[in-house]
Amino acid sequence: MIKVWFDALTAKQARIAAVLSVVGRDEGVEFLITCRRYDYVEEVLDMYNLRYVCIGQHGESARDKLVRGIERQLALLDVVRDFDVHVSLTSPDAIRVAFGLGKPIIALTDTAHSYFVNKLTLPLADVVVAPSAIPMSEWSRYIPSAEIDKVRAFNGIFELMWISRFKPTGETIGKLGLKSRDFVVIRFEEAKASYYGFGDKSKLLIRMARNILERGYSVVVFPRYPYQEDLVKSELGLFMRLGKLVIPRNARLDGLDLAWHARLVITGGSTMAHEAALLGTPAISYFPQHYYLDDYLISNGLPLYRCVDEDCMNVLNKVLDMGIEHVDTSSVLRSMEDPTRLIISEIKRLSSQKP
Numbered sequence: 179m180i181k182v183w184f185d186a187l188t189a190k191q192a193r194i195a196a197v198l199s200v201v202g203r204d205e206g207v208e209f210l211i212t213c214r215r216y217d218y219v220e221e222v223l224d225m226y227n228l229r230y231v232c233i234g235q236h237g238e239s240a241r242d243k244l245v246r247g248i249e250r251q252l253a254l255l256d257v258v259r260d261f262d263v264h265v266s267l268t269s270p271d272a273i274r275v276a277f278g279l280g281k282p283i284i285a286l287t288d289t290a291h292s293y294f295v296n297k298l299t300l301p302l303a304d305v306v307v308a309p310s311a312i313p314m315s316e317w318s319r320y321i322p323s324a325e326i327d328k329v330r331a332f333n334g335i336f337e338l339m340w341i342s343r344f345k346p347t348g349e350t351i352g353k354l355g356l357k358s359r360d361f362v363v364i365r366f367e368e369a370k371a372s373y374y375g376f377g378d379k380s381k382l383l384i385r386m387a388r389n390i391l392e393r394g395y396s397v398v399v400f401p402r403y404p405y406q407e408d409l410v411k412s413e414l415g416l417f418m419r420l421g422k423l424v425i426p427r428n429a430r431l432d433g434l435d436l437a438w439h440a441r442l443v444i445t446g447g448s449t450m451a452h453e454a455a456l457l458g459t460p461a462i463s464y465f466p467q468h469y470y471l472d473d474y475l476i477s478n479g480l481p482l483y484r485c486v487d488e489d490c491m492n493v494l495n496k497v498l499d500m501g502i503e504h505v506d507t508s509s510v511l512r513s514m515e516d517p518t519r520l521i522i523s524e525i526k527r528l529s530s531q532k533p
Contacts, residue, residue: 179208180529183261183281185254185272186213186230189433190336190449192222194267194286197339199228201518207525210261212254212272218400221430231257234271247271262529265521267336268292268299277302282528284521288336290316291467304328305524307517309335311474330524334514335471337449340434341456342516350435354398354424358439359503361396363454366406367446367465379446379464380406382487384413386444386494387423393498395441397423441503444494448472455482458505460497464490478513481505 182202186192192213199209211230213219223230234250237243250271264276267286276283285303287296290312300306300320308317310331317329351358364387367379387397391414401407407425410418417423434453437443443454443461448469454461460481463472475482481502485493 179206180263180525181208181210181261182525183210183212183258183264183272183276185264185266185269186211186219186223187216187236187267187269188449189218189222191267191269192219193340194336196223196226196228197343197518198265198521199226202522202525205522205526207522210258212257214250218433225430225432233257251275263525265525268295270295270298273299273302282531284524284528286336286517286521288312288471290319290470296320301325304528305330307332307521307524309333309471309474311335312470316470330520332515332517332520334516335452335456335474336517337452337456338511338514338516339518341453342511344434344438344457346435346438347432348435348439350431350433351439353431354426354436355421356396356398356424356439359441361398361440362390363398363400363436363440363443363450364390365400365443365445365447365450366402368402379487380409382464382490383444383446384409386490387414389491389494390442390498391417391422396421398436398440399423399425401425442497451482455480456507456511458507460500460502460505462490462493462497478510480507480510 184195186195195211202209211228213230213232214234214236215232216236220232233253235246237246247270251274254271254275263282264272265284266272273283283303284305285299286307288309297320306329308329308331310333318326364383366383390397399410401410414423437454437459438457440459443450443459445451446464448463448465451461451463452475455475462483462485464485466486472482472484483493483497
């Protein structure tokens with residue numbers, strides 16, 4: 179039995195851990211999952227009935243991130259005593275621990291813009307798995323030229339790992355009392371991430387939400403931080419009291435089921451927009467920086483739209499006025515590569531090379 183340590187820091191990473199755990203179980207690969215208490219990570223792991231140990235918290239200021247990271251590395255050492263290979267989507271704490279213990283490391287990455295995290299992790303990895311839509315020149319900023327061949331590129335994105343295994347049920351919208359295609363999902367930006375230096379966009383998102391609500395749609399909002407939730411409540415409290423705006427808490431919702439039934443998904447990040455577009459639901463990303471994977475999905479005909487700052491109101495109105503509720507993406511998905519097999523294969527290869 180090959181023992182793999184996976185460290186999940188976000189809900190997206192929790193889904194990666196879940197798919198690898200399920201597939202690996204049939205191939206003699208056992209996963210020890212650790213996580214950090216942040217956002218919906220534990221909810222996703224619970225949804226898949228996975229065992230895990232959650233350690234540490236998310237830092238905000240540069241000093242706080244450093245202190246929290248050092249504390250978490252020490253705590254992880256007490257938990258991950260026996261493993262053969264480490265895998266994570268560039269977890270700085272976990273990769274530093276695995277490197278210090280002399281264990282092989284597989285770094286999954288699709289965020290070439292995450293400068294600080296990539297500088298701390300990619301040089302230490304034995305294998306880097308990344309979408310081929312991101313040019314190799316981006317990774318050469320972090321990986322020595324003599325080691326650039328450790329990058330394993332695949333023709334797809336990580337979200338395919340769970341999108342390709344998803345079937346809609348309607349259970350999630352039933353829990354929230356919503357009707358299919360009659361609501362919009364909104365996800366705030368990751369304003370305090372190390373890579374995010376574009377200013378707070380909360381007021382813009384409130385304006386977009388108000389526009390949607392005044393059109394008669396319901397809105398499901400997922401804030402990332404307490405101040406974002408407080409702003410929603412203060413600016414859009416009337417709609418909450420009328421039952422037209424919902425902030426789900428402790429509901430164990432399947433975000434994919436929610437996205438599949440939504441009229442539109444809006445996010446300041448990328449994951450929820452990419453999931454929605456792959457499912458065929460129109461999605462808007464207002465992440466202010468160029469993102470190769472957005473170009474990749476749009477070029478493949480998926481219903482993903484980009485906007486920056488004030489242009490977002492125009493894009494929102496355009497998408498809602500188009501009247502397109504859902505797109506059949508099955509043929510596009512078949513043309514893309516799910517990286518699950520590649521990751522499992524690399525785990526086996528690295529495990530066989532250990533002393």
